[in-house]
Amino acid sequence: MPPAATDAPLLELRHVSARYPDAAPDSYALRDVDLTVHAGEVVTVLGPSGGGKSTLLRLVAGLETPSAGAVLLDGLDQRDIPTHRRGVGLMFQDHALFPQRDVAGNIAFGLGTRRRGDRPDPTERRAVVDRLLDLVGLAGYADRPVAALSGGEQQRVALARALAPGPRLLMLDEPLGQLDRALRERLVLELRELFVKLGTTVLAVTHDQGEAFAMSDRVVVMRAGRVVQSGTPQEVWLRPASPFVARFLGFDNVVPVRRIQRGVAETPWGPVPVADPQDPDAAPGPSGRHLLVRPDGVLLAPADAGAGQPHADGPADAPSALRATVVAHTFRGDHVGIVLRPERGPRLEAAARLRDAPPEGATVTVRFDPAETVLLHASPEDSP
Numbered sequence: 161m162p163p164a165a166t167d168a169p170l171l172e173l174r175h176v177s178a179r180y181p182d183a184a185p186d187s188y189a190l191r192d193v194d195l196t197v198h199a200g201e202v203v204t205v206l207g208p209s210g211g212g213k214s215t216l217l218r219l220v221a222g223l224e225t226p227s228a229g230a231v232l233l234d235g236l237d238q239r240d241i242p243t244h245r246r247g248v249g250l251m252f253q254d255h256a257l258f259p260q261r262d263v264a265g266n267i268a269f270g271l272g273t274r275r276r277g278d279r280p281d282p283t284e285r286r287a288v289v290d291r292l293l294d295l296v297g298l299a300g301y302a303d304r305p306v307a308a309l310s311g312g313e314q315q316r317v318a319l320a321r322a323l324a325p326g327p328r329l330l331m332l333d334e335p336l337g338q339l340d341r342a343l344r345e346r347l348v349l350e351l352r353e354l355f356v357k358l359g360t361t362v363l364a365v366t367h368d369q370g371e372a373f374a375m376s377d378r379v380v381v382m383r384a385g386r387v388v389q390s391g392t393p394q395e396v397w398l399r400p401a402s403p404f405v406a407r408f409l410g411f412d413n414v415v416p417v418r419r420i421q422r423g424v425a426e427t428p429w430g431p432v433p434v435a436d437p438q439d440p441d442a443a444p445g446p447s448g449r450h451l452l453v454r455p456d457g458v459l460l461a462p463a464d465a466g467a468g469q470p471h472a473d474g475p476a477d478a479p480s481a482l483r484a485t486v487v488a489h490t491f492r493g494d495h496v497g498i499v500l501r502p503e504r505g506p507r508l509e510a511a512a513r514l515r516d517a518p519p520e521g522a523t524v525t526v527r528f529d530p531a532e533t534v535l536l537h538a539s540p541e542d543s544p
């Protein structure tokens with residue numbers, strides 16, 4: 161492997177575009193994508209189906225060629241470097257194990273992709289397989305046929321196989337996509353723990369935001385072949401960049417803002433106080449601004465608690481309360497999601513503790529907590 165250029169990110173995509181040969185002339189799977197992954201980072205690309213996530217991994221692996229831009233590994237342009245010399249591992253969506261081989265045989269196949277002088281002898285090989293099985297929580301499974309394993313166990317074998325050649329970059333395509341929710345939630349934590357322990361550099365793609373947020377140091381949100389936001393899970397969660405990202409993360413309370421004055425946004429629900437009116441973002445701004453109110457920021461009180469009046473503990477000019485009807489409850493484990501039909505504006509989603517949730521059919525008054533609001537900028541390709 162050529163020496164690493166100092167300080168270069170392990171992976172860098174510079175203005176990468178990709179178009180499949182049989183696609184329409186202006187139909188790009190990726191458009192002008194910039195992306196960096198530093199050694200030891202776990203970065204997940206998140207986006208809806210068809211957004212270009214798998215194409216991005218295939219480009220880095222050398223299975224596709226960019227139509228513009230460059231893919232660099234350790235600072236070196238990979239244009240003429242074939243897949244097997246890039247030192248990257250790719251675990252596919254369907255984990256593609258060999259059904260006729262046992263667990264050890266599948267993992268040893270990963271070892272076989274090491275360069276010739278670097279291949280272990282059979283005893284060494286078995287020791288490496290056992291160590292990898294131990295790492296992925298399958299100690300003692302070496303001789304089992306893969307066909308007799310559960311989906312989650314097969315996923316771990318696929319991971320061990322991808323880790324076997326010691327890739328400098330491990331790429332995962334929907335790593336937990338086929339598993340049921342409970343198993344996914346458990347495995348995602350195990351994966352995170354394993355990557356931190358091994359110091360593995362990972363580029364994963366998924367359409368599942370929970371998976372991306374639980375596993376990653378950084379999340380890159382893509383839509384229609386473009387990167388629309390990049391940041392730590394906390395940054396993206398707290399400040400979605402646009403109505404598209406907010407909705408993709410599962411937030412439904414997103415409305416256009418007519419104008420913002422003295423820290424209050426004019427919305428279809430009426431006036432809503434917004435966070436930090438000193439924030440330049442909150443100044444009266446151009447149209448195309450949207451407001452997100454998180455469910456936790458939709459505060460409910462019985463309808464007789466002063467509908468249409470400023471709230472008792474708020475300032476004298478606080479926005480008046482909005483009346484709404486409770487349409488449905490969704491049980492979410494530790495809280496209840498509440499769907500409301502307000503007297504004006506689109507439906508609202510609120511959250512309440514189990515014992516505080518007003519019953520279906522009840523009329524409530526709604527106030528908004530400014531700390532749970534986020535002003536969003538609509539981008540040109542961002543149809544809400």
Ligand SMILES: Nc1ncnc2c1ncn2[C@@H]1O[C@H](COP(=O)(O)OP(=O)(O)OP(=O)(O)O)[C@@H](O)[C@H]1O
Pocket residue numbers: 180181182183188189207208209210211212213214215216367
């Ligand atoms: N082999 C191909 N030939 C032509 N077009 C393709 C090919 N593979 C993908 N595409 C197109 O490229 C775009 C991006 O596809 P890609 O598979 O990268 O998206 P994705 O985000 O991984 O989607 P998914 O989550 O469904 O796997 C889509 O519009 C898709 O139809």
